[in-house]
Amino acid sequence: MSDFILNASVRNDLGKGASRRLRRANQQVPAVIYGGEAAPQSISVEKTAFYKAIEDESFFSSVLTLVVDGNKEQVVVRDLQRHPFKPLLIHADFLRVDATHEITLRVPLHVLGEEKSIGIKDDGGELHVLANEVEISCLPKDLPDFLEVDISELALGTTLHLSDLTVPAGVTIVALTHGTDHDNAVLSIVKPKVRGTEEDEEGGEESGTSAE
Structure with missing residues (x-):
């Protein structure tokens, strides 16, 4: 803090x-x-x-x-x-703030290890960050400045959710208290989209025909 x-x-x-x-x-x-x-x-x-x-x-x-x-x-x-x-x-x-009562606050999510990531460096994937902040609840003394997630060992095709994050003792991720339906994705490593493929060109021709 x-x-x-x-x-x-x-x-x-x-x-x-x-x-x-x-x-x-x-x-x-x-x-x-x-x-x-x-x-x-x-x-x-x-x-x-x-x-x-x-x-x-x-x-x-x-x-x-x-x-x-x-x-x-x-x-x-x-x-x-x-x-x-x-x-x-x-x-x-x-x-x-009352030292004896929990507070709810949004804290930044810091992504570490992108330059070493297996899915990016070795497999040619792209990092898609889906959440830059996470809402947490804790006592004031336990409030972290940010949460960290290390992606250095993540492979291509991996998606991390809120439940995959490591939080300090005494800290709760608010969304997870509402059930598994709220376990939202926070980042993924995906295969880059390739533009100008035959499939894209065929799709463009089809849409051009229908427009006429």
């Missing part, structure tokens, strides 16, 4: 107009903290550190420390609203 600390202040000037003024000042990002037993709290987060933090992939799968006017809050990111065409953050939602 990565250690991210962001400084913030309580925001009393509320509303869309206030948020616009805050963003124009170019120093703070409007945000809200909610969840737990405390009431939702509107805050503004120091912009420079926030923008630097979101460049790190693990920021979105970590328990963060928000220091709000000197008081520490343990939170996770629930939503980031971005400007439709400018590289700007419009608003952020943070969810309070």
Whole structure:
């Protein structure tokens, strides 16, 4: 679990107009903290550190420390609203974290061993990644920054599912709690499609004939 600390202040000037003024000042990002037993709290987060933090992939799968006017809050990111065409953050939602309660979060899936993969290097296959993230549930202390899957020994024609992933102790893949029907594929090594074969040409001729 990565250690991210962001400084913030309580925001009393509320509303869309206030948020616009805050963003124009170019120093703070409007945000809200909610969840737990405390009431939702509107805050503004120091912009420079926030923008630097979101460049790190693990920021979105970590328990963060928000220091709000000197008081520490343990939170996770629930939503980031971005400007439709400018590289700007419009608003952020943070969810309070309780060390004694499990949280549900999506974490990145990292694929290892592609350059050594039997199915790719020896058999000429292609890697198709079907899921870049996996939804997990665990206590905050057990939250991993990401999950890894090593494909170095996988042969051509192999498909890996959620149930094939190795997860740390205390971590549950949420989809698998709903039954085997939810054991979705996450990646496969397949034979590359060959374009311009006789079969493709015949198919093209047939479709051309039918169009007439």
